[in-house]
Structures are given as C-alpha cells and as structure tokens.
Amino acid sequence: MGGLPRLFLVIIFGAAAASWVVEAQPQARFKCSSEGKTCRSLVDYSSPNETTLGHIQKLFNLKHVLDIVGANAFPSTTRGNRTVGKGQIIKIPFQCRCANGTGLSNKTPLYTIRKDDTLSHIAMGVFSGLVTYQQLQALNNIPDATLIQPGQKVWIPLPCSCDQVDATDAVHYGHLVARGSSFQQIALQYGTTQDALLDLNNISDPKSLQAGQIIDVPLKACSSSTVKNDSLDYPLLVAKGMDTYTANGCVKCSCNNAADNATLQCEPSQVKPYKWDTCPSMLCGNSTIGNVTSAASCTRTICAYAGYNNQTISTALSNESTCSAPTGSGASRNSLQGWGWNHLLMPLYFLFCLSFLVNSNATCP
Structure with a gap:
C-alpha cells in the first residue's frame, strides 16, 4: 500500500478514535430544580499542558487570580505566574444558574475561537472534556460544527447545581474522577455517602463509575446571615x-x-x-x-x-x-463509652480484691 493511502487511513482512524473518546465520556448532567436560582459552584480542571494560574484565570474569564487562590486554599501570596503542571487539577469557581431542571455556568466562560480550532478540540483539547462538542454546538446554536470562524465566541457550559442537599445549602463540586476511584472512596473523602452521590448523579450502578468522569459532589459549606x-x-x-x-x-x-x-x-x-x-x-x-x-x-x-x-x-x-451546645446523641455516646469502661473494669477490680483477700487477711483496698 502506498504512503499516501496509508496516511489517509491513519488520519481517518485517528479521527474516528478521537470521536469515540468524546462519545465514550459520559456527559455531566447535574440536577438543579431551583429554577432561576444562581449560586457559586466549583469544577475540576485538568490542564492539558503545562501552564500558569494566570492563563487558567483568563481561560475561565475569572475576575482575578485570587478566585483560584481561594478555591484551592493556596497562600494569599500566590501570583498568576505560578506554574501549573500538565494534568494538575485546579478547582475553578464560577457562577451557576438553574434552568429547565439542570445547572450550567451562567453564560461564562466565553472562549474566542482561534485559527484551526474545531469544536471537538475546544471541548477536549482546551477544556479537557468538561463539555462535549455536541453541547457546544447545541447550546451555542451553531448549525454546522465545521463552519466556525476565528474571533467567534462560544459559551462553555460547565455543569453545576444550586439545590440544597438534605435541606441544607451546599457547594456543588464537579469532581474529576481519578483512575481507580470508587463512589465509596469519594464519599468518604468529601464527607458524604455513596447513596447521596448515586442519587445526585442519577446513577444506579456504582460500578459504572469511569475515570475522567465529572460527578456532582456536595460539599459542606459556611454562609453568612449578615x-x-x-x-x-x-x-x-x-x-x-x-x-x-x-x-x-x-x-x-x-x-x-x-x-x-x-x-x-x-x-x-x-x-x-x-x-x-x-x-x-x-x-x-x-x-x-x-x-x-x-x-x-x-x-x-x-x-x-x-x-x-x-x-x-x-x-x-x-x-x-461561643459555647457548644450538648446534643442528645453526643451525650448518649459519651455515656455509653463511660458505661463500657466502668463495667469492664469493675469485674477486674473484684477479681483483684478476691485474690488479695485469699492471700492475706486484710480488707480489700
């Protein structure tokens, strides 16, 4: 087979493989029933190349690099020139909006198309699979995915939610699943339960979890009444x-x-x-x-x-x-713990006393 036909097959096969990867990755759909509500959310971003915090800040249209610094608990002295390694996970804060039963970033970030960009490259190569090219095409009302122009702006719809969890406000976090992770491990790490994660993500089989998948993880949060x-x-x-x-x-x-x-x-x-x-x-x-x-x-x-x-x-x-109020469960738990030790030590004490009395005519200490 000649070099040109072989090259043609490689290109075709490569494109098909790339499409398969995009299709195989489950699209993140976060439930959001609080119609019209806006809130703060988070999502994991795995940089496809070595970059800086400043570049990521601009990519996601964040006001300042301090937005990233706070979300990742970096020292306040961290600057935009801090290096981010290839594949390093950075939590991205953004404004979420609920509409039609789902949550998406509130018309941000906007990405400016460059020469030779494709929707597939933007979805996978720039935003690391946080969205699919089908989402980009549908939500940006692009009739033909092959007809995009440099300078054109496209909305990157990040998954999110504003719903309460167990009647409590929570920050919904789009967690990037690492290879070898399980729902049980993720639940333990973030202080929730496997059942809560399965329900939030509308998943019935915990074994269906895939590396690289974005799942909704509710994080406990602090609020201010003032x-x-x-x-x-x-x-x-x-x-x-x-x-x-x-x-x-x-x-x-x-x-x-x-x-x-x-x-x-x-x-x-x-x-x-x-x-x-x-x-x-x-x-x-x-x-x-x-x-x-x-x-x-x-x-x-x-x-x-x-x-x-x-x-x-x-x-x-x-x-x-400033005083912690005692709870019934805590008091009961402490009482049970005390009961357990007292009842364990008392028999040992009487055995000691008995042995003491047998071997001497003294009274039990």
Whole structure:
C-alpha cells in the first residue's frame, strides 16, 4: 500500500478514535430544580499542558487570580505566574444558574475561537472534556460544527447545581474522577455517602463509575446571615476548607468549620485590591471586620462583613455563640463509652480484691 493511502487511513482512524473518546465520556448532567436560582459552584480542571494560574484565570474569564487562590486554599501570596503542571487539577469557581431542571455556568466562560480550532478540540483539547462538542454546538446554536470562524465566541457550559442537599445549602463540586476511584472512596473523602452521590448523579450502578468522569459532589459549606441581598456577592457560600476573596479582593472569607451552616469567618485580606485603588473603610465604630467588639458568657459580638457595592464595603455587628451546645446523641455516646469502661473494669477490680483477700487477711483496698 502506498504512503499516501496509508496516511489517509491513519488520519481517518485517528479521527474516528478521537470521536469515540468524546462519545465514550459520559456527559455531566447535574440536577438543579431551583429554577432561576444562581449560586457559586466549583469544577475540576485538568490542564492539558503545562501552564500558569494566570492563563487558567483568563481561560475561565475569572475576575482575578485570587478566585483560584481561594478555591484551592493556596497562600494569599500566590501570583498568576505560578506554574501549573500538565494534568494538575485546579478547582475553578464560577457562577451557576438553574434552568429547565439542570445547572450550567451562567453564560461564562466565553472562549474566542482561534485559527484551526474545531469544536471537538475546544471541548477536549482546551477544556479537557468538561463539555462535549455536541453541547457546544447545541447550546451555542451553531448549525454546522465545521463552519466556525476565528474571533467567534462560544459559551462553555460547565455543569453545576444550586439545590440544597438534605435541606441544607451546599457547594456543588464537579469532581474529576481519578483512575481507580470508587463512589465509596469519594464519599468518604468529601464527607458524604455513596447513596447521596448515586442519587445526585442519577446513577444506579456504582460500578459504572469511569475515570475522567465529572460527578456532582456536595460539599459542606459556611454562609453568612449578615451579607445583604443587594450585595454584589450575595449569596455568599464557601465550601469547607476553602476561602473566597470578595469585595474586589479587599475581604477574605474562610470556611474552617465542619458543621453544616457554619458561620463564615471574614477579615481584611491584606492583599492589593483590584478595580479599587485602595480598600474602602471596613469599620464597625473603632473595630475592623473580623474583630471582637464585646464578649460575655457564651456570646461574643464581632464586626461582621455585610457585603459590598461599587463604592463601599458594608459592616454589621453580629452576635455569635461561643459555647457548644450538648446534643442528645453526643451525650448518649459519651455515656455509653463511660458505661463500657466502668463495667469492664469493675469485674477486674473484684477479681483483684478476691485474690488479695485469699492471700492475706486484710480488707480489700
């Protein structure tokens, strides 16, 4: 067979194989019944090549590299020139919107088509399979997938959800399944259950999990009751173990508490703001956001972050409980543990006493 026909077959076979890979990858469909609701979500991005945080920030149309820094709990000193290795996982925060029973990123990110791009390359080679080329074609109303032009912008519809889980707010995380993972392992890692993951992802057989698949994992989160509903970052919900930089980078809010509906802890970020030359006042009287203004038994009052707009940062005095309330289950568990040790030691004690009495005429100590 001549060189040209053989090359032709290789090209055809390669294209067919690439199409098979795209088709074989399950499309991520996150349930989202809260019609019209918007929220913060996360998704894993595996970089197809060595790159930088700054490049990823621009690719996903994020306001600032601090968005990535907070979502990945990087040090606040991390800059956009930080190297990201090929295949390294970076959590991407974005705004989600519920519509028609599913959740997708709220018309972001927008990708500008370059020369020689194809929808398949954009889906797999640029965004690492977070979307399929069929989604790109359908949701961008492209009649012919082969007729796209350089400079044309296409919406990259990232999977997400805003639904509560067990009547509790959660941050829905598009988790990239690693090779060898199981639903049980993922559930254990992120503090949920296998049944919850199967239900959220509409999967009946846990053995059907595939490496490279994006699944919906609900993360426990902290919220703030002081943030006003007209604030540009409302509602403010941050996943456990993560931070967010808000108010144009002036405020850092962290979720360090494992409890459901834990209070978000906010403080001045100590980093250079963006969009503002300097950070506006963040005072409650003489106290700064995050500082305790007064304390009493089991209660303290702090200067809390209450949101921002284009000109100012709002604050509010907030009372917080500092004493942990005993729970029935916890008390019962401790009682049972104590009961178990006491009843184990008592027979040993009497045996010791009996032996002591037999071997001496003294009384039991």
